[in-house]
Amino acid sequence: MPAVPSSSTSHPLSIRQVKIHGGFWGKRQQLMRDALIPHALEWMERLGWVDNLRDAAAGKPFDHAGYQFADSEVYKIVEAMCWDLVRAPDEGMLARVDELVGVIVAAQEPDGYLHTLFGRPWQKPRYSDMAWGHELYCFGHLIHAAVAHHRATASTELLDVARRTADHVCIMFGSQGMNRVCGHPGIETALVELYRTTGEERYLDQAMIFIDRRGSGTLPVTELGAGYWQDAISVRRTTVMHGHAVRALYLAAGAVDAAVEKNDTGLLAIMRSQWDATTARRTYITGGMGSHHMDEAFGEDYVLPPDRSYYETCAGVASIMLSWRLLLATGEARYADLMERTLYNVVATALSSDGTKFFYANTLHQRSADQLPATSALGVAIRGGAAQRQPWFEVSCCPPNVARLLASLGAYAATAVEDGVMIHQYVAGSIHADTGAGPVALSVETRYPEHGSVTIRVETAPAAGTTLRIRVPSWADGATLTLPGGTVVSTVAGEYVAAVGVRKGQSISLTIPLTVRATYPDPRIDAVRGTVAFEKGPEVLALESHDLPAGWLLEEGHLASVAVTERDNSVYVALQRVTLSPAAWPYSGSQPVEPVSTEDVALVPYHQWAERGPAAMRIFLPLSQSAASTGYSRVQEAAEVEA
Amino acid sequence: MPAVPSSSTSHPLSIRQVKIHGGFWGKRQQLMRDALIPHALEWMERLGWVDNLRDAAAGKPFDHAGYQFADSEVYKIVEAMCWDLVRAPDEGMLARVDELVGVIVAAQEPDGYLHTLFGRPWQKPRYSDMAWGHELYCFGHLIHAAVAHHRATASTELLDVARRTADHVCIMFGSQGMNRVCGHPGIETALVELYRTTGEERYLDQAMIFIDRRGSGTLPVTELGAGYWQDAISVRRTTVMHGHAVRALYLAAGAVDAAVEKNDTGLLAIMRSQWDATTARRTYITGGMGSHHMDEAFGEDYVLPPDRSYYETCAGVASIMLSWRLLLATGEARYADLMERTLYNVVATALSSDGTKFFYANTLHQRSADQLPATSALGVAIRGGAAQRQPWFEVSCCPPNVARLLASLGAYAATAVEDGVMIHQYVAGSIHADTGAGPVALSVETRYPEHGSVTIRVETAPAAGTTLRIRVPSWADGATLTLPGGTVVSTVAGEYVAAVGVRKGQSISLTIPLTVRATYPDPRIDAVRGTVAFEKGPEVLALESHDLPAGWLLEEGHLASVAVTERDNSVYVALQRVTLSPAAWPYSGSQPVEPVSTEDVALVPYHQWAERGPAAMRIFLPLSQSAASTGYSRVQEAAEVEA
Structure with missing residues (x-):
């Protein structure tokens, strides 16, 4: 599972525990395995992004390929493959992961630093460009990949790399170190997850240092303003998300993680309030976030033009990361609601039906069928704005981000609570959970979203049965729940409906009206x-x-x-x-x-x-x-x- | 006068021939003289933009201040002062012009090249960055300043500099030279005007070479696309303006100039058609052009959001330059109509009532009164987006552009035709024109736009009188013309109404209903x-x-x-x-x-x-x-x- 809070209202289940069998998302998981991941690996090799790491290990001068965040794309695709190995083991993919892990291990420097664009004699010095260098951002994705690798394979090979990098970061940027933050957040969730994996409290402390240091003006002011990288105001004084959407959402997810681990209820309340304001005033009907093309940023309240909408696919992924963390912390249905909206209308839109083409920006109104994106000298599309999906981008954060989300999607469908299981997303498949009362196994049958019926059969349960809490979407007025005896009860849209004491062999069915x-x-x-x-x-x-x-x-x-x-x-x-x-x-x-x-x-x-x-x-x-x-x-x- | 076609349907009058006395624009011309020009000169000195030229003349290594187009701002303010000296002589201002001209003359290199950021041993080589270097763009503003200086003072001091620069350009970029264009158009109008001033046909030929070379892909493709700098399609195949608005409009103005001088009726028809399409589909109600913040560019057809509108002040100035050239070529009222709209709603908006603060971007919908622009380390605002005007910008093209337009505004108010005078803009003042039938002098009384009455008295005219053609705005249904005898005739909105045979001492009055x-x-x-x-x-x-x-x-x-x-x-x-x-x-x-x-x-x-x-x-x-x-x-x- 991607995020494992030490304490939560609702406890996450792992990708191994929630299996998706076919249907809307099962089909896309297969596409991800068969098409997206090989496609992404091929492009990263073709463009030299993996070679950056190989060259760094070789120790000789080399020309760095791609942007300053190229390393992070390799880490994200490794993370995706690790989660996908949990979902469905595959020897070939495991071998590819082993190879890439070997490349990464070899590229690390003795003091834990690992970035292919900085610090070598012919390169710019380390940390000489905190604003745009993306060093800590890349470390964050390295750590996420390492946590996934460890959880998927039990190996500590990449985890040890991540620990050395995190140790290095704590020395360099701790309370006695440089008073600086990275222009692109991302390391915050990573450090908290590494703390959760290793028990090293200083990683958590370092995450909180970065969160609380933000907004103190340590980054330069550019044409885009200090708010672009959330450095104009502290996280705790922020009332609504602003600036670069992916940056804002990664940072917010990290703040929720840190708040939960530190039991900082004040910070958690602030983050919930930010989510509320952002959802109410700065979110597209699809769940997309970030209006501006210029700075890939949130617009002001209610500035949500459909014909000049930007909202980046990665902002959708980041929004799901944030909502998921709030859902675990609170157990409230609205977070699962926004996740569902974003999954069906951002993530599913970004990926082509053959798994090898992508939208980077996601317009809500395409005026011309002829619009093509600008392409680089390499023939690669340059970011957003086109009437069709593209195979790859110069900035190609979105394809591997979609891959890692799809690979781990099962983990977002259900959680365990003391007395049973909560169902957040309707996916055909099986769910295994350890509840306070004992193990529970469920099978779920549904053709959602084509049909509105979701039938959950209890395969294993304690003798007294288990409690099933099923989310009723906020738009689903008139949804009903059929209990094991055949009794039909009404539900409240936007809440969880509970069936108590459902025993082994019994089924319940949620029926959602799918009228337009x-x-x-x-x-x-x-x-x-x-x-x-x-x-x-x-x-x-x-x-x-x-x-x-x-x-x-x-x-x-x-x-x-x-x-x-x-x-x-x-x-x-x-x-x-x-x-x-x-x-x-x-x-x-x-x-x-x-x-x-x-x-x-x-x-x-x-x-x-x-x-x-x-x-x-x-x-x-x-x-x-x-x-x-x-x-x-x-x-x-x-x-x-x-x- | 800023533009003097060799042949035209309607002949321009000079700033000396059309004097504005008070009223809406007279007040702003005074502001420009008393506040804007000293303010702009002070900022340019403070930021080191004039010192770039002084340092270049000194020949020792120096740190270049500001952006790569800093030279052009100095040239624009010199151009503004020259036109303003025609309007109202002033010894102090003339001395300042002389001083700056001396600085520019001294900075030129022996072969005619003149740019302070390129070509010295410690700088990047000349023409090593055609895309962003702005070398030819700066030459263009140098030439415009030189033409203004020559026309205002009869001196050839700066004109000789411009000739040497233009000669250098013809050698370097002529048909035997480099097949390149500048990322920012601007030199095209300049070369044509220099041809008009000197009679050197190769300047005109070189302008046409640049116009026809554009769109052949000699510039790199960036994230903004080749259309950003009008290099994706040739000028002659372009149907509607696109890409960076100021670039597109300067280029179009140059194409009209070249088409007129070459008697290229095909190209002129194309440019008229581009103007039609752009006005019909890509123009704000204020006359502003250029929707996008990201690339300061035209949006697609009908993409004109008021709350994320960018339209740069300079695009308004450039639009007036284009419409003026089309008005001279055709004598059609719609060009004067758009000029009026842009003058009252872009130019007048950009300049504060004290003459020392400016809008760079011009929103049509400001949601928050608190929005301030990002500012640089020097405390200078960085381009657009704010709830109040700013004293200066890091990119400060707009203030001197407004200055040179205001200084030359009289020349845009009226033209001479064979049998009389055409009145395009209603300004109180005096008009002297040489018509085919002899000299005509008019006095104009109006409190427009506060009141809708414009009275024109003939002070001098041939014995048979003169014909006065007065534009009736396209929105002015019900406007009437009172003839010398007191007869009132109706008019057609969007056309010129003519009074034939108006004699010395007689008056006519246009009455425009100003109902909301x-x-x-x-x-x-x-x-x-x-x-x-x-x-x-x-x-x-x-x-x-x-x-x-x-x-x-x-x-x-x-x-x-x-x-x-x-x-x-x-x-x-x-x-x-x-x-x-x-x-x-x-x-x-x-x-x-x-x-x-x-x-x-x-x-x-x-x-x-x-x-x-x-x-x-x-x-x-x-x-x-x-x-x-x-x-x-x-x-x-x-x-x-x-x-």
Whole structure:
């Protein structure tokens, strides 16, 4: 399991304990094993990112390949493979891990330092560029990889490397050391997890030092402002996440980890409050975070433009890391809710259906099907903004980040509590848990999110049975729980529903209505005023240019929804086409919008967009005059009548 | 005059021929003389930008101060002072110009090269960084300054420097030279103007070489894409402006210049078409251009978010340069229309009322009154994004650019045609023109834009009188022209209205209704759907937090306009306050918005915002349900009843 708090409200289960069998996520785990990991390894070898480490071990001058954080991508893919070996052993993959671990071990310097871009005679000195050097950031990913390797294989080979690096960090940056922080957080969660693995308290102390040192202005102020790297204000005085989204979320996850281990309830409350504010005011409908292209950063409150949205895939992964830690600490359903939303609409969107192409940035509104990303001299895409997924990026943090998340996904589906098991995510498979009352084994059958039924059968339980707590999504009004005797009870959306004393051989079923929902944005989100989005279950739906009637263009006619229907398990929205004449000046005294014709047009899950080739796409559809005035009820009624 | 085409539909008048006396622009010209220019010179001296040139002349090693384009700021302020000396001679300013010209002359190298960051033994070689080095860009501003100096003083001292630099450029980058272009256009207009001044055709040829060489991929591809510096597609195949806005607009202005001089009607038609497409789809209501913060670039069509708008002040200046050249070439009113819009809503906004503070980026929606820009170690603001104007910037292209525009503003107000004079901008003052029929002198009286009356008296004219063509703004429905005999004739908005045979001593008056107008954005501009803006005359109006009733916050309550009234020469919009409760998740099945109370709130001209201290502000106001359904007519009627 990726995160093991010393104490928690809800106790994590390991990847070995929660097995996913097929279905939405099982299929993606297989893709990750068969396609994503070999693909990522091949690219990292091709671009010389692994060779950086080999060259460092060789001790001779070499040209460093890639960016200053290239080492971290190697560590992340090692972490992913380690988790994946727990999920499903594989000799070939184990051999590859052994080889890479050997490379990493050999690259470490005697005093524990390990970074391929700094410190050699022909390179810049160590710690000469705390702002952009990413040294501690890379150490963090090294430590995470080492913890995964140790937990997966029981070997201490990489863990010993991580300990030496962490010892070095404690000496260099401890209370007697340099009063500096890394421009990119990430080492904080790593140091806490290393403490959890080794029991070395100074690693925890060092994590807290970095957290509390942040915001004291030790980093330079650039055009992006000190808030870019969360150095403008201390973590404890921060009220809402800001600056570079991945940086902010990694830091927040580390702060929750440290707060939990230190039993710092004040800090934990602050982090919960930051999560609340960020979720309420700075999060896209997909769970994506980080509006700005310029600095990959959170925008101000309610600045969530769909057509210039950036939200990086890695910010989605980082958001899941943060919510997971808060879920363990509190057992509250809203954290699992945001995780689900982010999994189905960020993580699943980022990865292509063949496992070898990725979105780095994730727009909610693609205006042109022709948009291609800029590519480097090597022919590699440069970050975000395109109408199709790309095989690799110059900055390629996202592919291995998705891999390590998918490999460890089982661990996020359920937790153990004193009297039973909590089910947070609906995945077909098996769950084994040690509860206070004894071992519990469950099998879960579901075709979620295609169908809304989740059946949990107790395979093993104490004699008096066990308590099963199942999350009811916050959007799932009308969900019901069928108890072993056949009794059906209602549930409360956004809470866990409990079935007490379920015995071996008995089953319970959660039934979630998966009727399409019309969803309206808060009026404070100016960029999507007067629009509606459609959701079905955990999936946000999207309109793709592929599905438009012949001759319609997503941008040419004003598309206004008046009703939504479901037929043959597909969702159709009635769209009014209007003809907008080209205007010499796009601001006028009136704007008559006369509908020309109306057609039913299919919507697809957002995570499937651009799978049929490059496409124009939008999630938020402009409301027609009639839909705007009669609004939600009319749309909803239409859906209910048809459903 | 800044641009003197060899042939034109409408012939430019000089700064000496069109004098502005007081009023909106006269006041700003005085500010420019008394405050802006001394302020800019002081900052350039303080930061060492002039010393770069002095040091270069001294020939000893020195540390270059500022960015690679620091030289260009000195040239721009020299250009501004030269134009301003034409407007109103001043011994002190002339002495300062002489001194700076001496510094520049001394800094030039024997072969004509002149840049303070490249080519010395301790510096990078010349032309080793065509992408970011800005060498040719700086040469361009040097040449513009030299042309201004020559036209203002008849001296050839700086013109000789410019010729040597241009000769050097023709050798290095001519058809037998390096097949390269500068990452930042700007030299194209300069070379054409130098050709116009000296008659050296190879300068014109070299300008055309640069224009036609662009788009052939000689610049590197960065994260920003080749389109950033207009190198992804040739100028002649470009259909709409894209990439970095200032780069795109300077290049387009140069292409118009070259097309006119070469009588290349195909290229001229292409540039007109680019202007049309850009104005129709990529321009803010204020005339501002360039949506993106990241790359200071045009967004895709209709991507014009008000709360993440960037549009740089310099892009406004560059847009005026382009429209002016098209106006001279065609005599069409729409170019003067966009110039007026940009002058009143970009240029006037960028400059503070005391002449010493500036907006670099110009947002249309400031959410927080507390937002301050990041500042460098020198305490200087770093580009855009703030709730108040700043005294200076690390990249300080905008202040001297505003200065050179204001100094030469008179030349943009009127032109001469065969049978008379065309009036493009309404400024109080005097106009002298040589028409085909003889000299004409006019005096213009107006308090525009405060009042809509413009009276033009003919002071000198041929015996048969002269023809006066006066632009009627495209928004000015109902404007009338009063002829010498008292006859009142109607006009066509967006055209020139002509009075033929107006004789010495006679007057005509244009009367423009300045009733407040409700303006709706094109539905394709997603970011401002369901909103209305208000305009009065050429001024876009804005709602500032200063004017809200006590307890109202611009962002807290949803502010929906239902009616607009005018009282005591002020505009008031009826705003409904609604209370939006904080929601844990800002997307829901319904969004009831119940108005709590309604108040009349004053609007101010956008160019005045943040003059009463830092403020939250917005231009596009969300429409209430009732205003959205009854729409324009109701709002307009209310305004007309009150007016």
